[in-house]
Amino acid sequence: GAGVSQSPSNKVTEKGKDVELRCDPISGHTALYWYRQRLGQGLEFLIYFQGNSAPDKSGLPSDRFSAERTGESVSTLTIQRTQQEDSAVYLCASTTSGGVGEQFFGPGTRLTVL
Amino acid sequence: GENVEQHPSTLSVQEGDSAVIKCTYSDSASNYFPWYKQELGKGPQLIIDIRSNVGEKKDQRIAVTLNKTAKHFSLHITETQPEDSAVYFCAASIDNNDMRFGAGTRLTVKP
Numbered sequence: 687g688a689g690v691s692q693s694p695s696n697k698v699t700e701k702g703k704d705v706e707l708r709c710d711p712i713s714g715h716t717a718l719y720w721y722r723q724r725l726g727q728g729l730e731f732l733i734y735f736q737g738n739s740a741p742d743k744s745g746l747p748s749d750r751f752s753a754e755r756t757g758e759s760v761s762t763l764t765i766q767r768t769q770q771e772d773s774a775v776y777l778c779a780s781t782t783s784g785g786v787g788e789q790f791f792g793p794g795t796r797l798t799v800l
Numbered sequence: 801g802e803n804v805e806q807h808p809s810t811l812s813v814q815e816g817d818s819a820v821i822k823c824t825y826s827d828s829a830s831n832y833f834p835w836y837k838q839e840l841g842k843g844p845q846l847i848i849d850i851r852s853n854v855g856e857k858k859d860q861r862i863a864v865t866l867n868k869t870a871k872h873f874s875l876h877i878t879e880t881q882p883e884d885s886a887v888y889f890c891a892a893s894i895d896n897n898d899m900r901f902g903a904g905t906r907l908t909v910k911p
Contacts, residue, residue, distance in 0.1 A: 690843075719899070728806075728903035729844070729889060742898055744801065777843055788834070789899065791843030 688712060690792035692778050698798045699768055707763045707795045711780030716758050719789065721777045722747075729777065735761060768799045802827040804892050806902025813880050814910050821905045823890035824872040830892040833866060833873050838887045838904075847888075848875070880909045 691710045699705050711718050720732040731745035735755040746752070750768075755761035765772055775796050779789040803826040813819050825833075831852035836844035850857045850864045850873065857864050861880075866873040873892075877884055887906050893899035 721901070726906075729901040731900055734898055779843070788846040788849070789836075789844075791836075791845070793843055 690778060690780050690790050692776075692792035692795050694795060695793065696796045696798075698800065700800050701770060702767055704764065704766045705768055705797060707765075707776050707797070709761045709763070709778030709780075709792060711758070711761070711778070712790055714758070715780035715782055715790070717781045718755055718761050719779045719781075720753055720761070720763050721779070722774045723777055723794070724774045732763070732776075765797075768797075770799050773797055773799045802830055802892055802894075802898070802900040804890060804900050804902045806890050806905060808905060809903065810906045810908070812908045812910065815880060815882060817880055819875075819877045819880050819884070819907055819909075821875045821888055821890070821907070822872060823874070823892075823902050824870075825892040826871070827892070827894070828868075828871065829894050832893050832895060832899075833864070834891050834899075835862075835864060835875050836889045836891065836901075838889065840886075844889055877907075880907075882909050882911050885909045 693708045716737045718735040722730040733753045734742040750766045753763045775794040777794045779791045781789045806823045834849035837847045838844040848859050848862050848864050850866050861878045863876045885908050887904045889904045890902040891899050
């Protein structure tokens with residue numbers, strides 16, 4: 687398929703463990719976003735990558751959260767020493783840049799921290 | 801940075817009635833305002849968007865209005881149907897960069 691893919695779809699982990707979430711954007715999309723969505727709540731901006739520019743990390747809730755993206759390809763969101771409040775769906779979206787257009791969302795990764 | 805507020809958080813309407821969701825934004829430089837619909841267990845999908853050079857845009861039963869002076873924009877759904885039930889998010893950005901979303905509105909259309 688040509689859409690945004692995310693893996694894993696579900697992740698259950700124990701408190702204190704590290705987790706890594708993956709996002710494969712649509713080919714050619716230079717911009718990539720990570721969002722967190724807690725149960726029944728809105729989209730919480732985490733981080734934004736635009737091409738080779740320095741990412742906008744202003745939404746990362748703590749230094750336990752980090753994300754990387756190499757060029758315009760795959761991105762990984764890492765959560766270290768997970769806490770129960772990290773339990774949420776983590777959504778990735780990609781879009782072209784330089785103008786207005788749709789953000790294409792992946793199906794999300796549901797993270798449960800026990 | 802941009803701050804988007806969305807109201808109401810929940811909305812329940814009878815099938816056939818209209819639904820209106822309102823958003824305000826803080827950054828006067830924002831020029832792109834999309835609306836997304838999220839169905840249960842899925843990622844959000846774009847349903848309509850508006851740029852700052854127009855005041856209204858319509859697509860069948862869905863319309864969006866924008867008031868740049870007041871920095872608010874609204875989604876209007878007419879003749880609602882049960883399949884319109886979902887969570888709706890507004891968003892604002894400058895040229896689709898660094899987009900920020902509202903908290904969402906859970907719309908329930910009762911048959």
